[in-house]
Amino acid sequence: MKVVCIVQARMGSTRLQGKVLMNICGKSVLEHDIDRLKRVENIDQIVIATTTLGKDNVIVEEAKRLGVTCFRGSEEDVLSRYYYAAKENNADVIVRITSDCPLIDSKVTEKTIQMYLNNLGQYDYVNNTLEKTFPRGLDTEVFGYKSLEKAFNEAIIQRDREHVTAYIWDNLQIFRVGCYKNNRDYSELRWTLDTIEDFKFITEVYNYLYEKNKKFLMDDILDLMEKFPHLKEINQDIKQKKV
Secondary structure, three states, X not given: OOEEEEEEOOOOOOOOOOHHHOEEOOEEHHHHHHHHHOOOOOOOEEEEEEEOOHHHHHHHHHHHHXXXXXXXXXXXXXXXXXXXXXXXXXXOEEXXXXXXXXXXXXXXXXXXXXXXXXXXXOOOEEEOOOOOOOOEOOOOEEEEHHHHHHHHHHOOOHHXXXXXXXXXXXXXXXXXXXXXXXXXXXXXXXXXXXXXXXHHHHHHHHHHHOOOOOOXXXXXXXXXXXXXXXXXXXXXXXXXXXX
16 A cells, blocks of 8 residues: 655645745755655655745745655635545555654654554544644644545535645544554643744754654653753644634
């Protein structure tokens, strides 16, 4: 089975324009995403899925520079962008990652994928967010091509077209869903990139950890935050946008 990780990326973020190409420790956010995802052993291919808008040409160029496949599709209908990206790249299993997660943990993603692969007859879809136990920003979703195709063909409302998997986890009578959970609840922690405060937090984490250990993981960040409690305060008041 071919496992394809599709990373959605665009320049037109509503809260922080151009965030995916912002610089942290000499690399773009998108490059950090890809570096970390390349360490996930059960991913066969990484595809950056961007839009057909001219302002996203820079993302296409970044994908070329990073040596990863790039697919261009609808800006608003992200579900169709994922479907056609998966189809074009012959994906059997799709891993959905968003490009605003430069602290994504390769081991957490790997274990979430493995939960799906180990239970092919039991689950149509697995994530690590249905029951939130991980910091926001380590989000991983895994599903089969047939489930994506069914959502693509049946989802009608704008929310379900924009958020890719909303149709799946909103129809539990149709799809069999599983959740990979952590043994401790860290869901109050915000490690995603959506605002300038988030950028400041993530930059601080990289400044502390990246030079000594470019492969740092969730536990390394948790240890850092225990040592320097002020880090949590940088973006703790930011509210996540509602789906």
